[in-house]
Amino acid sequence: MATTTSPATRPTARSTTIALKMVMAVTGAIFALFVLAHMYGNLKLLWGEEAYNDYAHHLRTIGEPMLPYAGLLWVLRIVLLVSLVAHLWAAFTLWGRAERARSHKYAVKKRVRQSLSSRWMRWGGVFIFVFLVWHLIEFTIVRVDVSGKPVPDNPFQLVVDSFQVWWLTLIYVVAMLALYMHLAHGVFSLNQTLGWTNTKGTYARAKVLGHVVAAVVVVGFLIPPLAVLFRLVK
Amino acid sequence: MRLTLKIWRQAGPDVAGDFVTYQVDDVSGDMSFLEMLDVLNEQLNSEGKEPIAFDSDCREGICGMCGLMISGLAHGPEVTTTCQLHMRSFSDGDTITVEPWRADAFPIIRDLIVDRSAFDRIIQAGGFITVNTGAAPEAHSVPVPKANADRAFDSAKCIGCGACVAACPNASAMLFLGAKITHLGEVPQGQPERDSRVVKMVAQHDHEGFGGCTNIGECSAACPKEIPQDVISTLNKDLRTALRHGY
Ligand code: HEM
Ligand code: SF4
Numbered sequence: 103m104a105t106t107t108s109p110a111t112r113p114t115a116r117s118t119t120i121a122l123k124m125v126m127a128v129t130g131a132i133f134a135l136f137v138l139a140h141m142y143g144n145l146k147l148l149w150g151e152e153a154y155n156d157y158a159h160h161l162r163t164i165g166e167p168m169l170p171y172a173g174l175l176w177v178l179r180i181v182l183l184v185s186l187v188a189h190l191w192a193a194f195t196l197w198g199r200a201e202r203a204r205s206h207k208y209a210v211k212k213r214v215r216q217s218l219s220s221r222w223m224r225w226g227g228v229f230i231f232v233f234l235v236w237h238l239i240e241f242t243i244v245r246v247d248v249s250g251k252p253v254p255d256n257p258f259q260l261v262v263d264s265f266q267v268w269w270l271t272l273i274y275v276v277a278m279l280a281l282y283m284h285l286a287h288g289v290f291s292l293n294q295t296l297g298w299t300n301t302k303g304t305y306a307r308a309k310v311l312g313h314v315v316a317a318v319v320v321v322g323f324l325i326p327p328l329a330v331l332f333r334l335v336k
Numbered sequence: 337m338r339l340t341l342k343i344w345r346q347a348g349p350d351v352a353g354d355f356v357t358y359q360v361d362d363v364s365g366d367m368s369f370l371e372m373l374d375v376l377n378e379q380l381n382s383e384g385k386e387p388i389a390f391d392s393d394c395r396e397g398i399c400g401m402c403g404l405m406i407s408g409l410a411h412g413p414e415v416t417t418t419c420q421l422h423m424r425s426f427s428d429g430d431t432i433t434v435e436p437w438r439a440d441a442f443p444i445i446r447d448l449i450v451d452r453s454a455f456d457r458i459i460q461a462g463g464f465i466t467v468n469t470g471a472a473p474e475a476h477s478v479p480v481p482k483a484n485a486d487r488a489f490d491s492a493k494c495i496g497c498g499a500c501v502a503a504c505p506n507a508s509a510m511l512f513l514g515a516k517i518t519h520l521g522e523v524p525q526g527q528p529e530r531d532s533r534v535v536k537m538v539a540q541h542d543h544e545g546f547g548g549c550t551n552i553g554e555c556s557a558a559c560p561k562e563i564p565q566d567v568i569s570t571l572n573k574d575l576r577t578a579l580r581h582g583y
């Protein structure tokens with residue numbers, strides 16, 4: 103039947119699916135570094151109101167007077183926003199490609215080696231995105247106090263009010279489980295995508311690294327909300 | 337043993353197909369999967385029915401023609417090709433579902449036969465080295481370190497069967513590509529065309545309609561030649577290098 107398709111026209115490295123994956127890997131690495139830093143900052147909550155609010159204030163005054171007020175924060179916000187757009191664009195482009203690459207599904211298909219995390223990258227990522235939108239509305243863009251009290255000006259107080267509400271803490275716990283899975287496979291996968299796992303040893307270590315980074319981030323993120331819920335921080 | 341087989345039947349590339357159920361009795365555990373299908377076809381022939389079309393050539397695990405999806409596993413439950421798969425891996429009374437490789441880049445020709453010429457076009461795009469052929473070169477004129485020679489040789493075991501594509505949830509052929517890129521990239525003869533090779537081969541892969549890789553690892557689990565995941569990393573590294581060199 104020999105269906106001869108035409109060869110790809112003028113191939114460039116930039117226009118390949120691997121280049122798209124690299125966009126996802128680099129932006130994913132930026133997110134991973136960001137969540138590590140964010141998690142570290144949140145832990146200041148354990149040192150009480152002053153430490154936490156000073157930290158929030160300090161984030162805005164870093165680099166002054168070389169940078170304007172909140173200058174570095176805005177640079178970071180723009181980098182993260184551009185990365186998010188690029189990450190999602192690459193993810194959905196590749197998702198669409200994968201769907202078209204097998205338009206007729208198997209009647210019977212067994213999974214042999216894939217991890218739970220790897221299987222949930224796409225829908226888990228969508229869930230993290232929805233959570234992220236809510237998270238930003240709640241604490242940054244609109245500022246909502248789910249406990250029903252008037253919204254306090256003080257960042258520490260808003261966090262404490264919010265996480266004393268059990269269902270909000272539950273939402274965050276579920277979101278952190280999703281983040282664990284996304285990071286566990288994602289951090290491993292970005293090493294593989296960037297070509298750093300060319301031996302059995304480096305490949306195995308990248309898998310471990312994924313789980314270590316994911317565990318550090320998720321445990322660190324969960325400590326403050328749980329401390330608030332159980333009234334260890336008031 | 338007595339087996340029930342649910343086999344995909346499709347009369348041609350552009351017609352709809354469906355599963356048809358068959359019974360085969362007296363299957364010996366020493367038969368290969370293809371020999372069992374031969375027995376079924378004899379039976380169909382004697383009943384005046386159209387035999388099942390499936391591919392095979394060497395029947396010794398080296399040509400890559402015989403791939404079948406057997407109850408959801410590419411090449412079935414053993415780490416080998418379908419032609420080398422023993423029927424003793426199944427038990428009396430089993431129901432086995434047999435499907436062709438499913439990937440839009442591997443169109444079905446008939447029943448269980450798919451057209452894997454997309455792989456040939458990927459090789460044509462860059463999976464070669466440009467040398468004068470003729471007299472065999474002196475083996476010691478271009479020394480190759482043992483570790484590189486070993487990895488090149490292990491990667492060269494790929495027989496182009498397509499099981500990696502069949503098993504991949506994205507229908508990606510990155511394991512096949514990785515094997516070819518590593519095989520040539522590990523030896524000195526592969527260096528001059530290294531950058532252009534990876535770009536041309538990956539571009540052809542994408543053009544054929546295979547999906548992108550998500551580093552899930554089903555390909556290596558299905559590969560009869562046990563090509564490992566790290567060849568995909570080497571492929572990615574070569575593409576990154578080509579990108580840096582402006583290809
Ligand atoms: C709608 C939102 C998101 C979607 C749909 C999404 C989807 C994906 C997908 C499909 C991958 C590739 C996985 C693979 O190669 O197997 C990926 C990788 C990754 N994602 Fe996300 N993601 C989203 C948001 C995020 C967020 C918010 C973060 C930050 C925590 C993140 C961090 C990562 C990392 C670190 C990688 C690894 C890069 C790689 O695979 O090479 N993603 N994401
Ligand atoms: S990499 Fe393995 S599964 Fe893929 S074509 Fe080669 S031999 Fe077959």
Ligand code: FES
Binds near residue numbers: 392393398400418
């Ligand atoms: S027929 Fe050649 S590998 Fe199976």
